[in-house]
Amino acid sequence: MGAGDIGTTRSRAGSPVRFAGVSKSFGSFVAVHPLVLDVKEGEFMSFLGPSGSGKTTTLMMLAGFEEPTDGRIYIGHQDITAVPPARRNVGMVFQSYALFPHMTVEQNIAFPLRMRGLSKAEQMREVGRVLEIVGLERFGRRFPGQLSGGQQQRVALARAIVFQPPVLLMDEPLSALDKYLRSHLQSEIRRIHRDLGITVVYVTHDQDEAMTMSDRICVMRDGRIAQVDAPEALYSRPQDEFVAGFLGESNMLDAVVAFSAERTLQLEIGGDRIVLPVARQPAGGQVRLSVRPEHVAFHPDPAGGATVADVTYVGDHRRYDLRLADGGMLIVKAQSTGAEPVPPGARVTVDWPAAQIRAFSEGTALQ
Amino acid sequence: MNRLLRDPAFLVLPLALFLLVFYLLPVVQMLLRSTGADWSFRPFVDAFSSEVTLKVFWLTARIAVIVTVLTLALAYPLAYFIATTGERTAMVLLALVLVPFWTSILIRSYAWMVLLGQNGVVNGFLRWTGVIDAPVRMLNTTFAVYVGMVHVLLPFMVLPILSSLKAIDGRLVAAAENLGAGPGAVFRHVIVPLSMPGVLAGSVLVFVLSLGFYITPALVGGPSDMTVSMLIAGEVDLYRWDVASAIATALLIVTLVTLALFGRVVSLERIFGGAR
Ligand SMILES: Nc1ncnc2c1ncn2[C@@H]1O[C@H](COP(=O)(O)OP(=O)(O)OP(=O)(O)O)[C@@H](O)[C@H]1O
Ligand SMILES: [Mg+2]
Numbered sequence: 001m002g003a004g005d006i007g008t009t010r011s012r013a014g015s016p017v018r019f020a021g022v023s024k025s026f027g028s029f030v031a032v033h034p035l036v037l038d039v040k041e042g043e044f045m046s047f048l049g050p051s052g053s054g055k056t057t058t059l060m061m062l063a064g065f066e067e068p069t070d071g072r073i074y075i076g077h078q079d080i081t082a083v084p085p086a087r088r089n090v091g092m093v094f095q096s097y098a099l100f101p102h103m104t105v106e107q108n109i110a111f112p113l114r115m116r117g118l119s120k121a122e123q124m125r126e127v128g129r130v131l132e133i134v135g136l137e138r139f140g141r142r143f144p145g146q147l148s149g150g151q152q153q154r155v156a157l158a159r160a161i162v163f164q165p166p167v168l169l170m171d172e173p174l175s176a177l178d179k180y181l182r183s184h185l186q187s188e189i190r191r192i193h194r195d196l197g198i199t200v201v202y203v204t205h206d207q208d209e210a211m212t213m214s215d216r217i218c219v220m221r222d223g224r225i226a227q228v229d230a231p232e233a234l235y236s237r238p239q240d241e242f243v244a245g246f247l248g249e250s251n252m253l254d255a256v257v258a259f260s261a262e263r264t265l266q267l268e269i270g271g272d273r274i275v276l277p278v279a280r281q282p283a284g285g286q287v288r289l290s291v292r293p294e295h296v297a298f299h300p301d302p303a304g305g306a307t308v309a310d311v312t313y314v315g316d317h318r319r320y321d322l323r324l325a326d327g328g329m330l331i332v333k334a335q336s337t338g339a340e341p342v343p344p345g346a347r348v349t350v351d352w353p354a355a356q357i358r359a360f361s362e363g364t365a366l367q
Numbered sequence: 368m369n370r371l372l373r374d375p376a377f378l379v380l381p382l383a384l385f386l387l388v389f390y391l392l393p394v395v396q397m398l399l400r401s402t403g404a405d406w407s408f409r410p411f412v413d414a415f416s417s418e419v420t421l422k423v424f425w426l427t428a429r430i431a432v433i434v435t436v437l438t439l440a441l442a443y444p445l446a447y448f449i450a451t452t453g454e455r456t457a458m459v460l461l462a463l464v465l466v467p468f469w470t471s472i473l474i475r476s477y478a479w480m481v482l483l484g485q486n487g488v489v490n491g492f493l494r495w496t497g498v499i500d501a502p503v504r505m506l507n508t509t510f511a512v513y514v515g516m517v518h519v520l521l522p523f524m525v526l527p528i529l530s531s532l533k534a535i536d537g538r539l540v541a542a543a544e545n546l547g548a549g550p551g552a553v554f555r556h557v558i559v560p561l562s563m564p565g566v567l568a569g570s571v572l573v574f575v576l577s578l579g580f581y582i583t584p585a586l587v588g589g590p591s592d593m594t595v596s597m598l599i600a601g602e603v604d605l606y607r608w609d610v611a612s613a614i615a616t617a618l619l620i621v622t623l624v625t626l627a628l629f630g631r632v633v634s635l636e637r638i639f640g641g642a643r
Contacts, residue, residue: 065541085544098542102560111556115547159546 014042014199015076015166017062022071024057024223031057032223034071039201041166044193046202046210049220050246055203058220059171062201064088075167086115091160091168091198095175097152099144105131105155106140112163130158133192150181157189161196168193171203186213207247211235219243237367241360244290251296251330253289255359257281265359265366270324271305274352278359278366288360293333295356298322300342304349306330311341322348394619400612410613420598420614424621427595430509430584431577434516438573439566441517442524446565447558449525450532461529468522476586479515480506483587511587516580523576524569531565532558571629575622 017039024032032054039045047055060066062073064085072081080088099108109130110123118126131137134154144152153173160168170189174182190213193200204210210217211231219226219234219242226246227239238244245252258273259266260280267274267287281287298306298320305325312319318341320332330350342348359366403409414420445464449457467475482488483505490502505511535558543553581596595618602611 063545065544085541086547086549088545089547090545092542092545094538094542096536096538098536098538100539100543100557102563111543111548112546115552163547 013166013197014168016041016043016074017167017199017201018074019058019062020072020074022058022061022068022073024054024061024066025069030223032061035225037218037225037228039199040215041199042197044190044200044202044213044215046204046214046217047220048204048207048210048217048246049226051205052222053220054223055205055220056171057223059169059201059203062167063090063092063169089163089165091163091165093153093156093160093168093170093173095172097144097156099152099155099159101144103143104140105136105142105144105147108144108155109159109162112159116163126162127158130162133161133195134158134188149177150185153177153185154188157192161192161198164196165198167199167201169201169203172205173202174209175204175206182209189213211247219246221246236356237365238290238358239365241288241290241363241365244358244360249293249331250290251293253291253328253330255287255289257283257285257287259283267359269352270326270328270330270350272325272350272352274354274357276354276357276359276366281361281366285361287366288363290358290360291353291356293319293331295353296330296332297334297351297353298332298342298348299351300346301349302347304347306348306350308342308344308346308348310344313341322350324350397612397615400609401616403609408613410609411617414610414613414617419593423593423595423598424617426591426593427578428621430512430516430580430592430594431574434513434520434577435570435574437513437517438520438524439570442521442528442569443562443566446525446528446532449529464522464525467518472519472582473586475519476515476583479511479518479583479587483511483514506587507589509589509592511589512584512592515583515587516577519583520573520576523572527568527572528562528565531562531568535561567629567632571626575625578618578622578625 019035019037021034021036022032023030023034035058047058049055057066061068064080064083068081072079074080075088075090100111103111106124106127109127113123113126127140128137131140134157136151136154136158139147139151139155144155147155153176156173160170173189174185177185186209189200192198202210202213214231216228216230217234218228219240221242227234227243229237229239234243235247238247241252244250253269255267255269255274257265258268260283262280263277265276265278265281265287267276267289269289294317298304306322308320309323309329310321312321313336314333316336317333318336320334320342322330322332324330332350401408401410403411445460449460452460480487484490485502485504485506487506489505490499493499494502539557539561540553543557548556579596580594581600584592584594585597595614599611599614599618602608602614
């Protein structure tokens with residue numbers, strides 16, 4: 001784990017985190033189903049999922065504010081399931097910042113050091129160090145109430161890393177900030193993660209944020225993990241119909257199995273026939289397909305089965321709404337450079353990109 | 368009329384009139400009286416050339432300080448318990464604090480006379496348990512004054528502290544724990560400082576109210592437990608209106624100075640009030 005420009009003596013690698021069958025119920029309601037997940041040391045892992053999918057609950061169990069109904073949690077080699085929050089030594093950035101309003105910025109950041117019995121001089125040195133990391137050297141004497149939202153968020157970050165925890169938790173830390181500040185702080189958090197080599201568990205429901213920041217993303221749904229993978233893999237090879245629809249824009253289409261053999265599946269969609277290299281399925285059965293709008297192409301064809309319903313110019317590309325022969329709709333993104341737009345009403349033939357189509361049966365990917 | 372409706376200031380007009388006639392005018396009259404003829408301030412000279420007056424001011428201030436400290440010492444743990452316990456227990460306790468609040472001070476003071484008397488409930492109980500052999504004199508002592516006043520003033524301390532404790536964001540407690548603070552440290556570094564506005568507000572209320580206390584010390588206190596209000600009443604009984612006005616004015620000044628001093632401290636909360 002690189003020490004970067006932080007100073008070699010202070011660098012300490014992050015610790016791995018392991019959820020071993022951790023579940024959480026509130027009464028009869030199961031918020032988190034038995035969860036098995038390994039976060040590698042120094043990894044940036046994001047929890048991504050719709051509201052109520054159990055992201056915060058999972059994070060709170062890691063921080064010690066919720067007690068798991070079942071299962072164990074490990075940080076490094078230590079089982080911390082029964083360790084009180086104060087002795088877990090994990091940094092946490094709360095969505096609401098949770099800065100102490102009666103303490104100055106310096107006192108806020110020094111608080112965890114004070115709790116660990118460091119001398120005044122050591123406290124001041126460490127506070128100065130992290131204030132520099134987050135770029136707030138001149139604000140140490142202010143009270144949180146005298147700072148902007150973005151500055152407060154940085155103080156919260158500084159306070160969470162000043163005691164060099166091996167794991168840093170963040171629950172939607174940027175959701176209250178405007179777009180510009182957000183992307184600025186995103187790169188700052190990435191830089192700090194890189195420099196400190198700390199393990200980060202990050203909760204967000206902003207997929208772009210998860211995509212750009214994470215080493216791996218854990219997509220959650222209804223208290224279960226839908227898929228854990230690197231951003232690219234998640235986008236191009238979703239294992240699950242839900243993930244395909246949740247991450248980025250996707251056309252979801254119903255297709256009927258026309259013919260099936262070993263690793264070839266002939267399907268019928270909207271009057272067209274396509275062949276996918278996937279496992280055998282019962283003939284006449286239903287399959288769900290997902291295909292990204294930027295992966296589909298089409299060409300004008302008076303005998304084509306599809307018609308252009310609408311065209312929208314979106315700067316670098318055009319967005320076509322096509323009506324397929326069976327009445328289904330298909331969104332296509334096409335480069336807008338050079339070519340003339342195909343007018344609404346024109347008949348076209350869709351060029352299905354067999355290699356880019358994911359097929360699902362009962363929600364699970366067939367490939 | 369339309370204009371009037373848009374500016375709700377006129378709604379306070381009846382109250383303003385009431386206060387003007389029944390409060391402000393008498394106060395002005397009292398202030399004028401206390402200055403004496405030709406601004407000689409003769410009544411002040413008369414009042415404060417007597418050792419008794421100075422002594423009573425001192426006694427009153429001392430009672431007010433002690434009562435404030437005692438009330439705070441009893442109210443803070445109670446408010447903290449109410450703020451952290453379950454909803455039902457909190458309701459019951461709050462009701463117990465408030466019910467005496469709705470009873471007249473006079474009646475409560477009589478109740479203490481019954482309780483603390485030579486043959487009262489407290490003496491009876493202590494003798495029954497064998498702690499004492501002969502009845503202890505409790506009524507008409509300074510002790511009785513403290514008991515009676517603390518009882519009367521407790522709600523004024525409990526309520527502001529409770530409301531400032533309840534206003535503390537639970538996430539701050541979670542944050543402190545996450546940063547390594549055990550229960551004691553959370554209490555000392557987060558709960559106590561953030562409930563200070565309530566402590567100060569309660570203390571000012573109790574202190575200022577104590578300065579003007581009359582009924583309780585008069586009924587349950589001893590001969591030496593003279594308060595400024597009793598002194599004023601005594602002068603009024605003697606028809607020495609000017610001296611009474613002078614003493615009352617002095618009490619008013621002490622009260623206002625207290626409020627101003629506390630006001631300074633409390634305004635500090637503005638600085639960090641904006642963070643939430
Ligand atoms: N204390 C609680 N008592 C009962 N149910 C709870 C409690 N805390 C959370 N839940 C439920 O558990 C589920 C998961 O909640 P959680 O806060 O983890 O969701 P989340 O993924 O963080 O959602 P969001 O994106 O909205 O923050 C929700 O259905 C929620 O209603
Ligand atoms: Mg949440």
